[in-house]
Amino acid sequence: MHRFANPARFLRLARLIQPWTAAAMFACFGVGLYLALVASPIDYLQRDTVRIMYIHVPAAWMAMQTYAVIAVASLVSIVWRHPLADVAARAAAPIGVAFTAICLITGSLWGKPTWGTWWVWDARLTSVLVLLFIYMGYMALWSAFDDRQRAARAAAVLALVGAVNLPIIKFSVDWWNTLHQPASILRRGGPTIDPSMLKPLAVMGLAYLFFFITVLLMRMRADLAAQRLEAAAERRVMAQEVPA
Amino acid sequence: MSGFLAMGGYAPYIWTAYAVVAVWLTGLGLVSWRRMRQLEAAADALRAQRRAER
Numbered sequence: 001m002h003r004f005a006n007p008a009r010f011l012r013l014a015r016l017i018q019p020w021t022a023a024a025m026f027a028c029f030g031v032g033l034y035l036a037l038v039a040s041p042i043d044y045l046q047r048d049t050v051r052i053m054y055i056h057v058p059a060a061w062m063a064m065q066t067y068a069v070i071a072v073a074s075l076v077s078i079v080w081r082h083p084l085a086d087v088a089a090r091a092a093a094p095i096g097v098a099f100t101a102i103c104l105i106t107g108s109l110w111g112k113p114t115w116g117t118w119w120v121w122d123a124r125l126t127s128v129l130v131l132l133f134i135y136m137g138y139m140a141l142w143s144a145f146d147d148r149q150r151a152a153r154a155a156a157v158l159a160l161v162g163a164v165n166l167p168i169i170k171f172s173v174d175w176w177n178t179l180h181q182p183a184s185i186l187r188r189g190g191p192t193i194d195p196s197m198l199k200p201l202a203v204m205g206l207a208y209l210f211f212f213i214t215v216l217l218m219r220m221r222a223d224l225a226a227q228r229l230e231a232a233a234e235r236r237v238m239a240q241e242v243p244a
Numbered sequence: 245m246s247g248f249l250a251m252g253g254y255a256p257y258i259w260t261a262y263a264v265v266a267v268w269l270t271g272l273g274l275v276s277w278r279r280m281r282q283l284e285a286a287a288d289a290l291r292a293q294r295r296a297e298r
Contacts, residue, residue, distance in 0.1 A: 037248075037262075038248070042252060047252050047253075047254065048251040048252035048253075048254045048258060049254050049257060049258065051251070051258050052257065052258055052261045055261060055262060055265045056261070059265075094272060094276075095272065098268050098269060098272050101268065102264060102265050102268055102269075105261070105264050106261040106264065106265065109257045109258075109260055109261040109264075110257065110261070112257060113254055113257050211269060211273070214273070215272060215273055215276050218273075218276040218277055218279075218280045219276050219279075219280070221280045221284060222276065222279045222280040222283045222284070225280070225283035225284045225286070225287040226283050226287075228287040228290070228291075229283065229286055229287050229290065232287075232290050232294075
C-alpha cells in the first residue's frame with residue numbers, strides 16, 4: 001500500500017497517464033454527443049426529450065461513483081493514514097458537486113415536459129438532493145480547519161457517515177414507489193432498453209468517467225504543489241523565529 | 245439543420261440541459277487545469293531557487 005504513497009511516484013504516474021485520459025475524454029465526448037444528439041432514435045413516449053437521458057443518467061452514475069471514491073479514500077485515510085488518500089478525496093469533491101448538480105438540473109429539464117413538473121419530493125430526487133448537500137458540507141468542513149490533519153480527519157468521518165445515502169439513492173426507486181422510474185440498466189435480469197439507446201448512454205458514461213480521472217489527477221497535482229509551497233513557507237517562518 | 249435544432253419542439257429543454265453540462269464541465273476542467281499549472285510552476289520555481297541558494 002505505502003509503495004504508492006510516495007507523491008513523487010504518484011506525480012510521475014499522473015503525468016504519464018493524464019494525456020491519455022484527456023484524449024480518451026475528448027474522443028468519447030465527440031462520439032457520445034454525436035450518438036446522443038444525431039444518430040439515436042427518438043423515444044416513442046418521450047420523443048426527443050430522451051436525449052436529455054444521455055447526459056442525465058451517466059451524471060447520476062458519476063455522482064454516486066465519485067462519492068464512493070471519496071468514501072473509500074476516507075476509509076483508507078483513517079485506517080492506513082495513506083497521505084495521498086486525503087488528497088484524492090478532497091480533489092474529488094468539486095467533481096462530485098458538478099455531476100450531482102448536472103444530474104438534478106438536467107433531470108428537472110426533462111421532468112417539466114415529461115412529468116409536467118420541474119420538481120417533486122420523490123424519494124430518488126430528494127436523496128440525490130441530500131447527496132448534493134453532503135458534498136457541500138464535506139467541502140465546507142475541509143475549509144473550516146486551519147490544521148490540515150484535523151480537517152482531513154473530520155472530513156473523512158463525515159464522508160463515511162454520508163455513505164449511508166448511497167444505497168438509499170440506489171434502492172429508493174424500489175423501496176418507495178413514487179414518481180421516478182425504476183432502474184432499466186443496472187438491474188437484475190439485464191438492461192431493458194434498446195441497444196440504439198444503450199450505446200450513447202455507455203459512451204457518454206465513459207466520457208464522464210475519463211473527465212473524472214483527468215480532472216481528479218489535475219486537482220491532486222495542484223493540491224500536492226500547494227502543500228509543497230505551504231511547507232516551504234513554514235520552514236521560512238521557523239528559520240526567522242529561531243536565530244542561529 | 246433547423247429540424248435538428250428544433251428537437252421536435254423540445255429545443256429549450258434539451259439545449260439548456262446540454263449547455264449546463266458544457267458550461268459546468270468546461271469551467272471545472274479549465275479552473276482545475278489553470279490552478280495546477282500555477283501551483284506547480286510556483287513550487288518548481290521555489291525548488292530551483294532553493295537549489296541555487298545552496
